[in-house]
Amino acid sequence: AQTVTQSQPEMSVQEAETVTLSCTYDTSESDYYLFWYKQPPSRQMILVIRQEAYKQQNATENRFSVNFQKAAKSFSLKISDSQLGDAAMYFCAYRILNYGQNFVFGPGTRLSVLP
């Protein structure tokens, strides 16, 4: 079965500090995309960052970066210089590279940012 695990139901970080959210996944496919989504209190899902599995270089988007370890099937998200607006639920997800295939979501990690 294709699954995504986020082992940290809740995390907290001090404002301006760095936090890493973990994600592991299980798939037998070799070509897929990985995503981190943010869901703030408004509940609008927002794409934070994506990674193509065939790329070895870790994706970076401003204060957000990932540590992608394909062999270990690990895809962690690092948030640097945390801001109060980063407080949200964060979902890790992947989709295999066969159009028509669904996105598989993890259970989420609730991130609190302390002032």
Next chain:
Amino acid sequence: GAVVSQHPSWVICKSGTSVKIECRSLDFQATTMFWYRQFPKQSLMLMATSNEGSKATYEQGVEKDKFLINHASLTLSTLTVTSAHPEDSSFYICSALPGQTYEQYFGPGTRLTVT
């Protein structure tokens, strides 16, 4: 770009009635739309995949006669909850994929309360 709207954002209906939720891609054509259901403090649960011009594909355990999905055009998919009951109360989210792409764009969600 890539904006998805949902209407209504919030609806209250009486038990036994039906309610329709619309999902529109405003600035792109979406051959595929997903419908998700989200319970409080939980992840997104895929209900069905909607492809324009064809019947929706429902996930196991989702009653197709209760949750009617119609993808009549490349910019509109509708979810109708028929004979709603209080246990159908939830947050429903749609997403749309522009053509043959790997990324989905989410609507803002619809909160359904059945009394």
